[in-house]
Amino acid sequence: MNRTLTERARSMRIHSGLPKQFWAEAVNTTSYLINRGPSVPLKHRIPEEVWIGKEVNLSWLKVFGCIAYVHIRVFKYKNGSNSVLVVKKDDYDKCNTEKPIMKMDDGDSVFKFDRSGPFFFISGNKDNSQKDQKLIVVVLAIRNHNKFPPVAVPPAPVGQTPASSPSPTKSSPSPAPATTPSPISHTTSATSLSPI
Template identity: 50%
Template sequence: MMAAVSKSLLGSLLLAGVIMGLVTSSEASVYDVGGRDGWVPNPSESYDGWAGRNRFLVNDKLVFRYRKDADSVLVVTKQDYDACNGGNPIQKLEGGDSEFKLDRSGPFFFISGTPGNCQKGQKLQVVVLAVRNVKPGPSPPAPPPAIPPSPLPPSERPTSPPAPPPSPSSNSTSGTGTQTTPSPSPNPSHPSHSSSLAGASTITLGLAAMILGGAFVY
């Protein structure tokens, strides 16, 4: 049952690391394992629960506080962690107040070196997040320069329609004055021509009277 719970919790921690992404660590932090309880069997809070409330980065340090010559810390594999097997540890920490540096990303597994204490909950797994160096992104490319439209050839340029001729009755305005187009006046009759007609009529009447007078004489 504990192995199944441990696998589920480890999967949750790994998933949380993926969701949170890669982070950048500028300074290492130091964590007292278990808080006030220290490294003891039957802790008031499970060590995996304590680890789930923290975020571990590369170069952070874990401090296991316990009584000297009474306990130890074993760094083990995932299989030995699940089985509480301390017979083949990767590393053994002893002497009290042992310090362990998290020198890589990924999971770490710890159990008590005292037989039987691992079964009492004295075991810890942590997941260290990877570190990514933040680099400034490339600047966006400059927009291309605007190209002015090419002028149209004379044959394709739009032409404006000719203005309509002015109406004869319309008045044209120039400046501030108004000019009215004068209407043509009838030509006056010449007096000399009238006098000539009157004279010719008188001569004609005189000749007619003479002819009529000669006829009565004969």
């Protein structure tokens, strides 16, 4: 199963064009999809359906790494009784409410995700935060469609047409001409594709 997860996650991450920082997200998504796809040991039934005992709706799935748009999160709570804090990862892990990046406390707080990467939210009430009233949102980056420049083909000299394929002859083959590597040739070993 480990190899299956690794190979599928690597394939999804590379196809999407996302950097290696999204390796964990690719593995999580791969695991999610494996549990919601047909399984041979279960006679082609879906593991999630077998586990929960009802049909799973997958109509909302999107392509991994697809373009997403800015999302606005609205937090609703009783005004004055709580607040929402945007914090750093370390403060999120420790439920530290002392040094928030941003504090929202009006009862109907709106937060706009304006960059890619992780966002960490905790309750402004330390007791609630320690009871797991916290949230992580990861915003994925937009895919870069033009990673490599297109290959330019030099035009034929004026007044000449491109030569047709040579007809086979009985003479001995001539040695191959020396070539220089293309500036866009890409050879990578499988080991260089590992997450870290």
